[in-house]
Amino acid sequence: MTDPDVRTSIMRAAYEALCEHGYTELTAQDIADRTDKSKSLLFYHYDSKEDLLADFLEFLFERFDDRVAETRDLPPVERLATFVDWFLYGPGENDRQSFHVAMLELRTQGPYNDRFREKLRKSDDQLREILEEILRDGLEAGEFRDHDPETTAAVLIAAFDGARIRQLTIGRDAYLEEVREGTATWVFDDLLAEDASFPADRDPRTLPENDHQHRLAADLGADTREADDETAERDRE
Amino acid sequence: MTDPDVRTSIMRAAYEALCEHGYTELTAQDIADRTDKSKSLLFYHYDSKEDLLADFLEFLFERFDDRVAETRDLPPVERLATFVDWFLYGPGENDRQSFHVAMLELRTQGPYNDRFREKLRKSDDQLREILEEILRDGLEAGEFRDHDPETTAAVLIAAFDGARIRQLTIGRDAYLEEVREGTATWVFDDLLAEDASFPADRDPRTLPENDHQHRLAADLGADTREADDETAERDRE
Amino acid sequence: MTDPDVRTSIMRAAYEALCEHGYTELTAQDIADRTDKSKSLLFYHYDSKEDLLADFLEFLFERFDDRVAETRDLPPVERLATFVDWFLYGPGENDRQSFHVAMLELRTQGPYNDRFREKLRKSDDQLREILEEILRDGLEAGEFRDHDPETTAAVLIAAFDGARIRQLTIGRDAYLEEVREGTATWVFDDLLAEDASFPADRDPRTLPENDHQHRLAADLGADTREADDETAERDRE
Amino acid sequence: MTDPDVRTSIMRAAYEALCEHGYTELTAQDIADRTDKSKSLLFYHYDSKEDLLADFLEFLFERFDDRVAETRDLPPVERLATFVDWFLYGPGENDRQSFHVAMLELRTQGPYNDRFREKLRKSDDQLREILEEILRDGLEAGEFRDHDPETTAAVLIAAFDGARIRQLTIGRDAYLEEVREGTATWVFDDLLAEDASFPADRDPRTLPENDHQHRLAADLGADTREADDETAERDRE
DNA sequence: GATGAATGAGATTTCATTCAT
DNA sequence: AATGAATGAAATCTCATTCAT
Numbered sequence: 001m002t003d004p005d006v007r008t009s010i011m012r013a014a015y016e017a018l019c020e021h022g023y024t025e026l027t028a029q030d031i032a033d034r035t036d037k038s039k040s041l042l043f044y045h046y047d048s049k050e051d052l053l054a055d056f057l058e059f060l061f062e063r064f065d066d067r068v069a070e071t072r073d074l075p076p077v078e079r080l081a082t083f084v085d086w087f088l089y090g091p092g093e094n095d096r097q098s099f100h101v102a103m104l105e106l107r108t109q110g111p112y113n114d115r116f117r118e119k120l121r122k123s124d125d126q127l128r129e130i131l132e133e134i135l136r137d138g139l140e141a142g143e144f145r146d147h148d149p150e151t152t153a154a155v156l157i158a159a160f161d162g163a164r165i166r167q168l169t170i171g172r173d174a175y176l177e178e179v180r181e182g183t184a185t186w187v188f189d190d191l192l193a194e195d196a197s198f199p200a201d202r203d204p205r206t207l208p209e210n211d212h213q214h215r216l217a218a219d220l221g222a223d224t225r226e227a228d229d230e231t232a233e234r235d236r237e
Numbered sequence: 238m239t240d241p242d243v244r245t246s247i248m249r250a251a252y253e254a255l256c257e258h259g260y261t262e263l264t265a266q267d268i269a270d271r272t273d274k275s276k277s278l279l280f281y282h283y284d285s286k287e288d289l290l291a292d293f294l295e296f297l298f299e300r301f302d303d304r305v306a307e308t309r310d311l312p313p314v315e316r317l318a319t320f321v322d323w324f325l326y327g328p329g330e331n332d333r334q335s336f337h338v339a340m341l342e343l344r345t346q347g348p349y350n351d352r353f354r355e356k357l358r359k360s361d362d363q364l365r366e367i368l369e370e371i372l373r374d375g376l377e378a379g380e381f382r383d384h385d386p387e388t389t390a391a392v393l394i395a396a397f398d399g400a401r402i403r404q405l406t407i408g409r410d411a412y413l414e415e416v417r418e419g420t421a422t423w424v425f426d427d428l429l430a431e432d433a434s435f436p437a438d439r440d441p442r443t444l445p446e447n448d449h450q451h452r453l454a455a456d457l458g459a460d461t462r463e464a465d466d467e468t469a470e471r472d473r474e
Numbered sequence: 475m476t477d478p479d480v481r482t483s484i485m486r487a488a489y490e491a492l493c494e495h496g497y498t499e500l501t502a503q504d505i506a507d508r509t510d511k512s513k514s515l516l517f518y519h520y521d522s523k524e525d526l527l528a529d530f531l532e533f534l535f536e537r538f539d540d541r542v543a544e545t546r547d548l549p550p551v552e553r554l555a556t557f558v559d560w561f562l563y564g565p566g567e568n569d570r571q572s573f574h575v576a577m578l579e580l581r582t583q584g585p586y587n588d589r590f591r592e593k594l595r596k597s598d599d600q601l602r603e604i605l606e607e608i609l610r611d612g613l614e615a616g617e618f619r620d621h622d623p624e625t626t627a628a629v630l631i632a633a634f635d636g637a638r639i640r641q642l643t644i645g646r647d648a649y650l651e652e653v654r655e656g657t658a659t660w661v662f663d664d665l666l667a668e669d670a671s672f673p674a675d676r677d678p679r680t681l682p683e684n685d686h687q688h689r690l691a692a693d694l695g696a697d698t699r700e701a702d703d704e705t706a707e708r709d710r711e
Numbered sequence: 712m713t714d715p716d717v718r719t720s721i722m723r724a725a726y727e728a729l730c731e732h733g734y735t736e737l738t739a740q741d742i743a744d745r746t747d748k749s750k751s752l753l754f755y756h757y758d759s760k761e762d763l764l765a766d767f768l769e770f771l772f773e774r775f776d777d778r779v780a781e782t783r784d785l786p787p788v789e790r791l792a793t794f795v796d797w798f799l800y801g802p803g804e805n806d807r808q809s810f811h812v813a814m815l816e817l818r819t820q821g822p823y824n825d826r827f828r829e830k831l832r833k834s835d836d837q838l839r840e841i842l843e844e845i846l847r848d849g850l851e852a853g854e855f856r857d858h859d860p861e862t863t864a865a866v867l868i869a870a871f872d873g874a875r876i877r878q879l880t881i882g883r884d885a886y887l888e889e890v891r892e893g894t895a896t897w898v899f900d901d902l903l904a905e906d907a908s909f910p911a912d913r914d915p916r917t918l919p920e921n922d923h924q925h926r927l928a929a930d931l932g933a934d935t936r937e938a939d940d941e942t943a944e945r946d947r948e
Numbered sequence: 949g950a951t952g953a954a955t956g957a958g959a960t961t962t963c964a965t966t967c968a969t
Numbered sequence: 970a971a972t973g974a975a976t977g978a979a980a981t982c983t984c985a986t987t988c989a990t
Binding site for chain 1: 259261262335338341342344345346347348349354357358361384385387388389391392394395396397398399400402403405406407408409411412415416418419420422423424427
């Protein structure tokens with residue numbers, strides 16, 4: 001896998017195939033179909049389908065790193081609000097949801113698959129680290145009251161993930177807003193120092209729905225525009 | 238499916254097969270192997286494997302009802318503690334975990350499968366209802382401070398489910414205790430009226446690990462003993 | 475594999491497929507094509523193609539037993555002559571040759587395949603035992619001069635097998651007659667007591683070519699007639 | 712294929728690959744892996760894998776010629792003893808055996824492959840010629856009694872080859888010694904004139920095992936040293 | 949000469965489901 | 970009610986060979 005373009009195009013195909021078929025029903029052919037290459041080529045670049053998907057997790061992980069870096073200069077409260085939005089984006093973003101459903105299926109293979117689990121773990125470690133960093137920065141900046149960043153991070157991540165999962169799997173969208181509001185009530189109200197507040201346009205209790213500023217494409221990183229063009233071209237053939 | 242015994246024996250076989258193989262790798266043969274009947278018979282009783290598994294969800298739902306009923310007479314705080322334990326049982330219960338992993342896989346099929354989703358939804362409705370009932374009972378009894386039961390229920394369920402899922406899929410057990418303690422800090426401390434408290438032996442912050450009083454078998458309901466005998470008999474053949 | 479007819483029909487199909495395609499090029503489909511059943515059925519009865527072929531070796535072994543039994547009542551010299559004929563049948567028997575070529579390919583997998591090797595070994599043990607028995611019987615009957623049956627058996631089997639192999643693989647038919655005559659000269663002349671002799675019509679040095687009395691079908695046992703009819707019927711469809 | 716070095720390095724790679732994988736499982740990649748060049752290059756030099764292997768047979772044939780020439784000056788009895796040793800080397804020479812197993816697999820393709828068969832035939836012709844030459848020289852020199860060199864050569868080659876094949880394929884090493892002793896008893900005892908005898912240290916009946924003076928490398932000819940160095944270099948990269 | 953990338957044509961196996969009995 | 974036998978439709982992976990560079 002010398003050429004990064006090849007990898008990227010396979011990863012994009014895997015992404016699209018996962019969105020359309022889900023993980024359980026995903027076949028190597030589905031991925032190849034979203035490429036301008038043959039199925040055999042997948043096995044030229046990867047030893048197995050599992051191998052390809054493990055690299056897909058790695059790929060997502062790399063992209064996530066970049067997106068995190070972009071928020072590094074925001075003030076803690078702002079970063080925290082962005083963090084909440086990442087998770088609790090609106091239920092109307094269908095493409096994004098279908099991808100997250102597939103990712104959820106893939107995540108459930110962690111217990112059976114060491115390589116998947118390792119990648120998922122790395123991703124989890126990173127996620128907690130960032131949230132803890134935000135919380136600690138807020139403490140230092142005097143914007144947050146005293147609390148234990150580790151448990152708070154764990155609770156927030158678990159609650160957001162749980163809300164998303166329940167919303168996706170049973171289709172009850174209310175979970176998103178209920179958890180947004182519930183965490184605002186139970187956690188953020190207490191967490192924010194008296195003179196701090198969630199940005200007016202980001203208050204979890206007043207913002208009825210995410211403003212879609214983080215579009216689907218965000219999941220795969222920044223170079224969305226060109227990629228979509230490429231896809232379009234392929235479809236025209 | 239006239240004979241309830243037949244249904245029960247198939248359900249039990251499905252349960253065992255799910256524990257051993259997971260949902261994704263589950264085959265009709267795996268279920269039949271844990272029965273004293275043939276694979277063909279499964280298709281006599283059910284139109285398809287999906288049909289059988291939809292009934293399995295229904296079956297679990299029925300059993301869950303019974304277990305809920307058993308707690309109906311406990312005082313609200315005690316019931317709440319029991320509720321927490323249901324979710325955050327210790328990471329050492331391997332049999333239980335393997336079943337929950339399989340259930341998690343199955344849950345991820347909700348978005349693709351209307352019948353699964355309907356059952357999951359019913360189950361979710363029931364779960365929230367119970368928790369809300371507990372919270373409302375506590376409010377009425379003056380044991381809980383004023384709060385919104387709906388959002389609180391949603392947050393707790395989401396947080397507990399999210400913790401379990403992350404623990405299971407990435408194998409990071411710390412989530413269980415962190416969320417147990419985090420919810421104790423952020424929610425329960427505020428929730429409990431000044432003169433009320435979690436039962437001494439149930440305080441989420443002091444109880445290092447669940448006491449295993451809810452054993453694996455609980456997942457399938459009360460009639461565990463006979464079932465095991467049945468299994469033993471089959472193995473002897 | 476309860477029904478012996480099914481096994482027999484699969485074995486016959488394997489036999490025919492081996493004759494036509496050889497072992498190296500043999501596919502499961504080739505075998506299925508010579509059956510009135512589907513390819514899947516082969517995997518219903520056998521865990522793998524290798525498994526099927528191991529059973530094929532076993533099957534041949536069973537049939538060989540029967541053929542050996544038939545010669546048990548012949549006098550030693552006559553049996554020995556029959557033995558020679560088994561090996562050194564004429565080069566013109568094409569069907570038989572193509573089967574033996576395939577068997578030879580299969581035999582070369584012995585070093586890589588424990589199950590094949592075990593069956594081949596069993597078959598070798600049986601073959602040597604029979605020849606040694608013939609030689610010992612001849613000694614007791616005073617028809618053979620004193621010699622060591624074990625080494626003689628080994629030399630004869632090796633020489634006959636080697637002749638066959640070289641004839642088959644390089645297509646030099648002369649090996650058959652040369653080894654027939656060579657063993658007659660070096661071994662049998664010395665072996666036979668003065669007053670004994672190879673049956674007039676069986677003297678290895680005068681019989682220019684095997685009389686085809688042991689036809690191809692012999693390889694698969696006695697029930698050739700019906701089997702061929704069955705094959706014919708299938709071809710007509 | 713202008714450069715003989717390139718050919719030699721491919722031939723050596725083919726040899727090593729055959730030893731490790733056998734013929735049936737041999738892939739072009741396996742050969743390329745033992746080269747410092749790419750798989751594509753094999754197809755630049757040869758039209759097909761079959762073509763390469765046909766040349767490999769040719770290559771072996773050329774080397775064999777050289778080794779035969781080396782024995783040309785020995786007295787007939789000595790040459791005959793050397794001949795026996797070539798075939799009946801001890802069972803402990805594992806590297807040599809793995810190569811001979813692969814060659815045996817390759818030989819079984821003769822009936823399906825004209826080019827292979829032609830090379831094998833040439834090799835067989837040469838082998839018989841040499842043995843017949845030895846036998847005739849011995850007759851002329853008065854060291855051997857009167858006999859027919861053609862049939863004797865055929866019997867010996869067949870017996871030795873058969874012994875080797877049975878030893879390799881079923882793993883019964885006894886064949887080697889039994890045939891060594893059997894031929895000594897039935898053929899050589901009669902063959903040698905009264906006043907001639909097998910070299911004391913070469914008598915097939917007293918020499919329990921080949922003295923390994925003909926090492927593995929012999930199979931590929933004399934230039935072993937450099938070849939090993941080359942291999943070592945490759946491994947270091 | 950030399951190679952990385954690419955592919956078509958299989959091959960083996962799997963499995964839900966059906967059907968005759 | 971019960972089952973052994975049977976199958977079609979896939980899915981993963983392999984590999985000799987080709988080709989653009």
